[in-house]
Amino acid sequence: MxxxxxxxxxxxxxxxxxxxxxxxxxxxxxxxxxxxxVFDKAEMKKRLPKGVYKSLAKTIEQRTQIDESVADVxxxxxxxxxxxxGATHYAHVFYPLTGLxxxxxxxxxxxxxxxTAIAEFSGEQLIQGEPDGSSxxxxxxxQTFEARGYTAWDVTSPAYIIENANGATLCIPTAxxxxxxxxxxxxxxxxxxxxxxxxxxxxxLKLFGDDSKTPVVSTAGPEQEYFLVDRSFYLARPDLRTSxxxxxxxxxxxxxxxxxxxxxxxEPRVLACMLETxxxxxxxxxxxxxxxxxxxxxxxxxAPMYEDGNVAADHQQLIMLMLRRxxxxxxxxxxxxxxxxxxxxxxxxxxxFSLGNASVGNLLEPGExxxxxxxxxxxxxxxxxxxxxxxxxxxxxxxxxxxxxRLGANEAPPAIMSIFLGxxxxxxxxxxxxxxxxTSSKAKDVxxxxxxxxxxxxxxxxxxxRTSPIAFTxxxxxxxxxxxxxxxxxxLTVWNLILAESLDYIATSLEPAASNxxxxxxxxxxxxxxxxxxxxxxxxxxxxxxxxHAEAAERxxxxxxNSAEALPVLGAPEVVAxxxxxxxxxxxxxxxxxxxxxxxxxxxxxxxxxxxxxxGRTQIFPAAISTIRDLSKAADDMEDLGIKLDSSTLERVAxxxxxxxxxxxxxxxxxxxxxxxxxxxxxxxxxxxLPQMLAIRSTVDxxxxxxSDAYWPLPxxxxxxxxx
Numbered sequence: 001m002x003x004x005x006x007x008x009x010x011x012x013x014x015x016x017x018x019x020x021x022x023x024x025x026x027x028x029x030x031x032x033x034x035x036x037x038v039f040d041k042a043e044m045k046k047r048l049p050k051g052v053y054k055s056l057a058k059t060i061e062q063r064t065q066i067d068e069s070v071a072d073v074x075x076x077x078x079x080x081x082x083x084x085x086g087a088t089h090y091a092h093v094f095y096p097l098t099g100l101x102x103x104x105x106x107x108x109x110x111x112x113x114x115x116t117a118i119a120e121f122s123g124e125q126l127i128q129g130e131p132d133g134s135s136x137x138x139x140x141x142x143q144t145f146e147a148r149g150y151t152a153w154d155v156t157s158p159a160y161i162i163e164n165a166n167g168a169t170l171c172i173p174t175a176x177x178x179x180x181x182x183x184x185x186x187x188x189x190x191x192x193x194x195x196x197x198x199x200x201x202x203x204x205l206k207l208f209g210d211d212s213k214t215p216v217v218s219t220a221g222p223e224q225e226y227f228l229v230d231r232s233f234y235l236a237r238p239d240l241r242t243s244x245x246x247x248x249x250x251x252x253x254x255x256x257x258x259x260x261x262x263x264x265x266x267e268p269r270v271l272a273c274m275l276e277t278x279x280x281x282x283x284x285x286x287x288x289x290x291x292x293x294x295x296x297x298x299x300x301x302x303a304p305m306y307e308d309g310n311v312a313a314d315h316q317q318l319i320m321l322m323l324r325r326x327x328x329x330x331x332x333x334x335x336x337x338x339x340x341x342x343x344x345x346x347x348x349x350x351x352x353f354s355l356g357n358a359s360v361g362n363l364l365e366p367g368e369x370x371x372x373x374x375x376x377x378x379x380x381x382x383x384x385x386x387x388x389x390x391x392x393x394x395x396x397x398x399x400x401x402x403x404x405x406r407l408g409a410n411e412a413p414p415a416i417m418s419i420f421l422g423x424x425x426x427x428x429x430x431x432x433x434x435x436x437x438x439t440s441s442k443a444k445d446v447x448x449x450x451x452x453x454x455x456x457x458x459x460x461x462x463x464x465x466r467t468s469p470i471a472f473t474x475x476x477x478x479x480x481x482x483x484x485x486x487x488x489x490x491x492l493t494v495w496n497l498i499l500a501e502s503l504d505y506i507a508t509s510l511e512p513a514a515s516n517x518x519x520x521x522x523x524x525x526x527x528x529x530x531x532x533x534x535x536x537x538x539x540x541x542x543x544x545x546x547x548x549h550a551e552a553a554e555r556x557x558x559x560x561x562n563s564a565e566a567l568p569v570l571g572a573p574e575v576v577a578x579x580x581x582x583x584x585x586x587x588x589x590x591x592x593x594x595x596x597x598x599x600x601x602x603x604x605x606x607x608x609x610x611x612x613x614x615x616g617r618t619q620i621f622p623a624a625i626s627t628i629r630d631l632s633k634a635a636d637d638m639e640d641l642g643i644k645l646d647s648s649t650l651e652r653v654a655x656x657x658x659x660x661x662x663x664x665x666x667x668x669x670x671x672x673x674x675x676x677x678x679x680x681x682x683x684x685x686x687x688x689x690l691p692q693m694l695a696i697r698s699t700v701d702x703x704x705x706x707x708s709d710a711y712w713p714l715p716x717x718x719x720x721x722x723x724x
Contacts, residue, residue: 009236038158039158048073055070056074059155062214062215063156071127074123075121083119087108088108090125090169090170090171096136097596098136105169106125127152128153133150133176134147139593139595151176153173157173158173160284182589189585190493193494196500196583201216202216204378204506207511208375212359217308217356219312219354220351221303222312222351223302225348226335226336227334230332230720236714243604245337245339245340245341245405247611247612248620249341249701250716251343256295256345261297262295266300273329277323277327278291278302280325287305288304290303298720299345306352312488316487320336337485338403348406351491354477362476364476366425368441370441378527381526382505392566393570396566396569399562399566400597402483406483414467416558417469418538418539418543422460424442432524433531446458498578509522562686563601564682570597576590595678601682602681612697613671616696621661623703623707623711656703657703660700670688670689671689673688
């Protein structure tokens, strides 16, 4: 068998692939599908006694303490509903520090002792579960001999049914804590941070005459970018299977330079996969809205509508789960890595963020004349201050080994935390900076297209900026630095926390003025002070340019180029104190996040480095040797015929093969070096191991263009990204 047989087999399978027809929306309209598998408020109202329903609704809407006395009634109704849906088991779903979903399944059915079984589900089982608390990453909070952990029912995120081909499971979103009550998950800190934001936002709203008892909720709408690759190609790439990205691969002749994939017509096989993914998500109540081709070949996007931040985080996990599951049914693999293919665009997860409630609306809605909207200016000013004061923490919230390959590259926002406000708001805040107030707002215009049959289009007051990590997009801020494989729960926790701190600062500064009648003047002075001290984070230009990097340095904005620099911020005394002040994380919980993230960074790099060694020695080196042998024999045969063959290709392949051996041996030595602690180990991975891996990759990628196609063992970029 030739060295590339796996490639040839994969190509043969892919070329016979076709769209898989599994259902039709004509037979099952979206209106009937949406929330079909969710135990939502409508289902609760239908099945629960009036008093029990009101108690639960109050907890959900007012964020009050849950009345545990209603748990048995709720559990019974939830069980009956789940059984009607074909469920045999229930699972407490939680979100450990792996960043993934976790679940422990238990059967509803218990034997009666009389040869039968009865379905049972108690309030106690609904409220509390007990998975292992030590085998997940905990950063030292739990040791192996301290195994007890608890899951606690999160009533604010509805239970749902996950269907499989042979059954269904009732899934109950939960928080995950240790026996000591410390958070071991992503959900608990998010809920705490949302509570802190609510408290401080209501203090500020009270200054504007709104003493509403309705909680202020942070809202989120994360856009998800991903790649689809045929499963046959995926299985023939050990690097994609194990690390999520290609560790070798030369640039294809045709990549994304024509921009012909972006918003192009979606191919039938891909569209079939998208349709079924959306169908499954609709049933789970996930409000997916948008789908389209992204910039890179083989890259796509799905985006949901805005919703409660905690629910949005849970739904984002379901989006990633369903993308993977449904893609597999269609013979595809959904790749969520931030940079699966070098040289073309990577994938992000743009986190659209705002806050408000039914009473006050969206607090980041500027209106037609934002210079007159004092409440909006206060909350927008809080964001400006928060980003500047806590820029390093924001950067650390999206730091990972995977995101390092994307963040700061020319298709992603730079690692410098800055804000794009657009022309209108920038003008308003510049007026405030100069005089302490604003007297005008740039009006929106109308675009006339020069064709009578085309309508005049309302023109926004400012352009959009895709190079900014934090961009105001009309009534929300878009945090573009989140990686495509990351849960949004952690960056959303940080956003809630830093905005709570900034609103606390504003409320504390203005409360004395509110009581003596000088509020308007005090607000103007405060906003002016915020702009003078923190307006440096506003930048509306091209964030990809070297000129901006130089200018940002002059402004004093931090630029943490990689995770080894950024992650230790999570353990900085001022950051630990910030988490503690607003009761989001205690000191042990905060330090544990740094320890876990550093450990994950090191493990990811080490896995990739060992893959480079194995693939280099067992796949690439033999292919190169076989080519050298063939070229040498061909040269000898030609010489026997009296023909002198140009030996430059043979010499280059031989030289590169020698470089490959040397580079692999050097990498192996580097992997054997020991570091003092996790921080030193992450720096070693970042500054020593990764550059050596890149040097080996450069050698291998050049070999790919010289080694005989009969021996090259890996599906190429051209094959993976262009064959559908």
